[in-house]
Amino acid sequence: MARSSMKGAAGAEFLSRFSERHNAAEILTYLDNAQYLKVLVVGETIIDEYQYCEALGKSSKEATLALRRLSTEKFAGGIIAVANHVASHAGEVGLVTMLGEVDPQEDFIAGKLSEKIKPRFVYQSGAPTIVKRRFIDSSSFHKVLEIYEIETALAPEENDKLCGALSETLPEYDVVIAADYGHGMLRKEAIRLLCSQARFLAVNTQSNAENHGFHTISRYPRADLVCLTEREVRLEMRDRQSSLRDLVMEVAARIGGSRIAVTRGRKGCLCYGRGEGFWEIPAFTTQVVDRIGAGDAFLSLAALCAAQQAPMEVVGFAGNAAGAHAVKTVGHRQPAERGLLFRRIAELLRARGDGAASEEVQPLKSQGRKVALLEPAPNYQA
Ligand SMILES: Nc1ncnc2c1ncn2[C@@H]1O[C@H](COP(=O)(O)OP(=O)(O)OP(=O)(O)O)[C@@H](O)[C@H]1O
Numbered sequence: 001m002a003r004s005s006m007k008g009a010a011g012a013e014f015l016s017r018f019s020e021r022h023n024a025a026e027i028l029t030y031l032d033n034a035q036y037l038k039v040l041v042v043g044e045t046i047i048d049e050y051q052y053c054e055a056l057g058k059s060s061k062e063a064t065l066a067l068r069r070l071s072t073e074k075f076a077g078g079i080i081a082v083a084n085h086v087a088s089h090a091g092e093v094g095l096v097t098m099l100g101e102v103d104p105q106e107d108f109i110a111g112k113l114s115e116k117i118k119p120r121f122v123y124q125s126g127a128p129t130i131v132k133r134r135f136i137d138s139s140s141f142h143k144v145l146e147i148y149e150i151e152t153a154l155a156p157e158e159n160d161k162l163c164g165a166l167s168e169t170l171p172e173y174d175v176v177i178a179a180d181y182g183h184g185m186l187r188k189e190a191i192r193l194l195c196s197q198a199r200f201l202a203v204n205t206q207s208n209a210e211n212h213g214f215h216t217i218s219r220y221p222r223a224d225l226v227c228l229t230e231r232e233v234r235l236e237m238r239d240r241q242s243s244l245r246d247l248v249m250e251v252a253a254r255i256g257g258s259r260i261a262v263t264r265g266r267k268g269c270l271c272y273g274r275g276e277g278f279w280e281i282p283a284f285t286t287q288v289v290d291r292i293g294a295g296d297a298f299l300s301l302a303a304l305c306a307a308q309q310a311p312m313e314v315v316g317f318a319g320n321a322a323g324a325h326a327v328k329t330v331g332h333r334q335p336a337e338r339g340l341l342f343r344r345i346a347e348l349l350r351a352r353g354d355g356a357a358s359e360e361v362q363p364l365k366s367q368g369r370k371v372a373l374l375e376p377a378p379n380y381q382a
């Protein structure tokens, strides 16, 4: 039963209170009506490569762990994972991304893209497509070591090509999702275009080992939905001590943002909406296989709901449902598809505090109405 995977009493109590305010049909309608959205996703392509190994023990000559490679599994990650999550729900999906000219892996990537996605690639000279190679102890799924193949930022003429591609595509879309991994694709000119031309802009500025401290949300002067981890919020504010809520208010003021979702791994998320206040939503699973891509799954679903003016509590709920799917999935084997999320959300909201079964929830058919998009943001002047 779904409730058994919720985090004990806290989860049951949350679901009980949540289901007094929202029901499954309401949330499922937001997912269903995403079919009316045209969504552009922008960010770096990342090949997540898993080298499954057997630990042999200590090397006889050095203080080194010796591993034997058993097999390799390759995933199309980064923005490709976001594009595939979004394509499971949205009507049309455009993709603007950066590949490396040296070893683009374009056939592999094209083979992993949902047919619904219209890709535009910008190439970085003298660089491979970004690869994050992880060596994994297959018996424990523990990641022993990561090696990244990453070059620095796009050259000026490549940046011009990217800006040209963005200028052409941005006006065609209702919603833009920027999953900015901070690996050199989105320089300030491209960010200025995103912030000035996107009708509804959702952004994550991912902090990771390669960009740590150089890549924070204040690079974006405007966003309609900001999704960050707690660590990314604290990094932006250079503050480890203050309460997260205070820091979120400061981030919102800094970028003029009215909606912020802070993901907190096994603690779920904290969501803020101007005029709504704060909502804390616990994580929806304790079964964690692999955390890679959880934030991307969260961002994808949260953006689709926020663009339709869903209350932030619902935005966080849908994001957590996608995050729960992602942590139960190895790498990017399966996107957070419509059917999977529909079942998950229906199960969660049936499993209310007293365990009483609510009415059967069926996936909703479109009711022939157009979605209510957020008002276009007041034109941001760069
Ligand atoms: N250990 C966990 N247990 C349960 N749910 C989790 C766990 N980790 C992540 N999630 C779910 O996924 C969401 C996003 O996860 P998280 O906060 O780890 O993002 P992230 O660090 O940006 O991930 P990424 O590796 O994709 O960058 C969380 O809000 C939660 O719903």
Ligand SMILES: [Mg+2]
Binding pocket: 206, 207, 229, 295, 296
């Ligand atoms: Mg992240």
